[in-house]
Amino acid sequence: MTASRIRLGLFVFMAALLFVLRPAAPDVPSPAGVKTKHSLPIKARAGPVFAIGGGSANDCYVEFARLSGGSEGYIVVLPHANFNPPKVAAEDVACFRELGVGRVDAILPGDGRSIPADATAVFLSGGRQKRLMARLKEPLPEVSGKAQATDTLLKQLVAFHRQGKLVGGTSAGAAALANPMIAGWTQDDEAELQEGLGFVSELVDTHTDARPWRLDRLRKAAARLKVVGIALPECGGVYIRDGKMRAVGDPVLIYRLPGKGFSGFEPLRLHFGEERALAN
Numbered sequence: 001m002t003a004s005r006i007r008l009g010l011f012v013f014m015a016a017l018l019f020v021l022r023p024a025a026p027d028v029p030s031p032a033g034v035k036t037k038h039s040l041p042i043k044a045r046a047g048p049v050f051a052i053g054g055g056s057a058n059d060c061y062v063e064f065a066r067l068s069g070g071s072e073g074y075i076v077v078l079p080h081a082n083f084n085p086p087k088v089a090a091e092d093v094a095c096f097r098e099l100g101v102g103r104v105d106a107i108l109p110g111d112g113r114s115i116p117a118d119a120t121a122v123f124l125s126g127g128r129q130k131r132l133m134a135r136l137k138e139p140l141p142e143v144s145g146k147a148q149a150t151d152t153l154l155k156q157l158v159a160f161h162r163q164g165k166l167v168g169g170t171s172a173g174a175a176a177l178a179n180p181m182i183a184g185w186t187q188d189d190e191a192e193l194q195e196g197l198g199f200v201s202e203l204v205d206t207h208t209d210a211r212p213w214r215l216d217r218l219r220k221a222a223a224r225l226k227v228v229g230i231a232l233p234e235c236g237g238v239y240i241r242d243g244k245m246r247a248v249g250d251p252v253l254i255y256r257l258p259g260k261g262f263s264g265f266e267p268l269r270l271h272f273g274e275e276r277a278l279a280n
Helices: 003-020 061-066 086-096 129-136 155-161 213-225
Strands: 027-029 035-037 049-053 074-078 104-108 123-125 166-170 183-184 189-193 203-205 229-230 236-241 244-249 252-255 265-271 275-277
Touching: 027 061, 061 123, 061 166, 061 236, 061 244, 086 104, 129 183, 129 189, 155 166, 155 252, 166 213, 166 229, 183 203, 189 213, 203 213, 203 275, 213 229, 213 252, 236 252
Parallel strands: 049 166, 074 104, 074 123, 123 166, 203 229
Antiparallel strands: 027 035, 049 236, 183 189, 229 252, 236 244, 244 275, 252 265
């Protein structure tokens, strides 16, 4: 056997060994108890979802108020993402009341309260995604002497959504609707991905008009995960239900997967009222 063949054999053997010993992709446990890898976000859907890019009292809030039931609706605000929950909760509650929603309430971190069974919608205020997920996972205190250490607002929110009820959010509250969610930046200036709520399998980024550098972050992360990316401006949002998304407010950008007639991640602009199937 020649020396070149021996070297070739050793190279093939080492390549195969490295492939077998390669580290596995990190798992992201979903709130529903289903583990999913970063490259395989959860596909299951339950109730409708409304993601807003930021801002306040814009067309998206008007539409969310209408979808919640209007004068017959009952919105519960969860301000857990914010550094000042009482302040942002008071603002969101006042906004939805002014928009004619019948009942609006807020559950603050540490309240120990549960999501009311008769609520028609839950709204997640803006702030930080990591803070939101951490606070939602905090155990609820004992009620009437009965330990509820295993109960959390996160579990209640998942159950609420599974009942087919509306869950929406703005800014951090919108980004956290996905799983994985964009939680910030890595040291390599790429999207930091962490566990999110998993109510949508698309990747969501917000404030993309005021912070246009986030567009490239979203595009690269969506391409890496092989999922659709949704870029939301501060006065724009998407309503997702039954496999379709509808744009509300300012135009939103959708980074589509490669398909018929185009290659790569080409952005599609959706204007107010336009609807598109989620499967491209």
